Amino acid sequence: MFTAGMALRTALKSSSAVFGESRVLMSSLMGTCSAPSCTSALMSRHDRTACGSFAIQPVRHYARPARKKKQVAESQLSDLPPTMLKKEYAAVPLAQTTDDIVQRLLNLELASHSEKLKLKRDQLIAKVQMDESDCSSPQVKVAILTTRIRNYQEHLQKHNKDMANKRRMLMAIDRRTKLLKNLRLVNYNAFENVCQQLGITYTFPPEYYRRITRHWLAKKALCVKVFQEVQKLKAEKKLKMKQSVASTHREASEKTQQNSL
Structure with missing residues (x-):
């Protein structure tokens, strides 16, 4: 304890001596500024910045960019x-x-939210169903999936890291796309009515694309060659069948002529 107290006293004396020398140096350099307020301000600033680890450094507050509010649908x-x-x-x-x-x-x-969602689903079904007893047509299935997809989208806007519901939403979108594709091929008027009533924008799937490689070119050339050979064999077989049918007709006609004679 005695040695620690002696070390602390010597450190304080040395620091006071350094501060005194710095005050003298500042007063000699700033001889033109004789006002006591000016010298006290300079000395206080010098004391704050020259105290080593005991100094309190000024904090700079940088301007932060304004955060844009997310537009919630x-x-x-x-x-x-x-x-x-x-x-x-x-x-x-x-x-x-x-x-x-x-x-x-x-x-x-x-x-509750589920009760409101059921009521909204019934409203969408009533817009596209063919009659009151219709509950399993493609139009009704599309309306049910549309309600479910929009509910998932609203949930993911608030909880964008919910990957389980995101997967369910993508599966529902794929299923609805298949139903709309089949409905477009079977009944185009019903397809247009469903898209108009439910506010769905149907986008066509992308064209098939394959990266061309030498292996793929060789395989394609082999497939084309095999297809041509198969077509030749089929043509020869059809020709033989026609010739055999013609010969049988000829023989039958000759026999009828002989019998008539």
């Missing part, structure tokens, strides 16, 4: 009014004549 459930009754209470006549507290329980004001 409008939800597909935003057009559902809160005063709208739930699906199971829509056909009940007494649901609209009850008091306010009961109506809040029966309408969409306190409904």
Whole structure:
């Protein structure tokens, strides 16, 4: 303890001596500035910067770029009014004549997300179904998948690292694309109606592309050669069949002529 206290005293004396010499040097250099306020300001600044590890360095605050707010897309459930009754209470006549507290329980004001989603799915199905009993046509399946895909998109805007739901969304998009492709080939008017009513933009798949290599060229040339040989054999076989049929007809005609004679 005694040795540590002696070392601390000697360090303080040496630092005070250094500070005194620095004050004298500054006063000699700044002889023109005789005002006490000027010298005190310079000395205080010099003391702050010359104290070694005990000094408090000034902090620089750099300007940060302004963060752009993310534009959140409008939800597909935003057009559902809160005063709208739930699906199971829509056909009940007494649901609209009850008091306010009961109506809040029966309408969409306190409904869950799944209940609103079911109601939105029924609205989209009603736009494209052929009749009231239609529940399994390609148009209805496309409407159900569209509701599910838009729900996944809204979820991924808030939770962009949810890879499980992203995978489910891509699988639903592929399934809807196949249904729309088949519907376009079978019934083009129904395909246009579905795209218009549901707000779907159908994009054609990209053209087939393969990187040309020497191995691929040689394989293609061999396939073309084999195809040509097979076509020649088929042509020869057809010619033989025609000749045999013609000979049988000729023989039959000769026999009928002989019998007639």
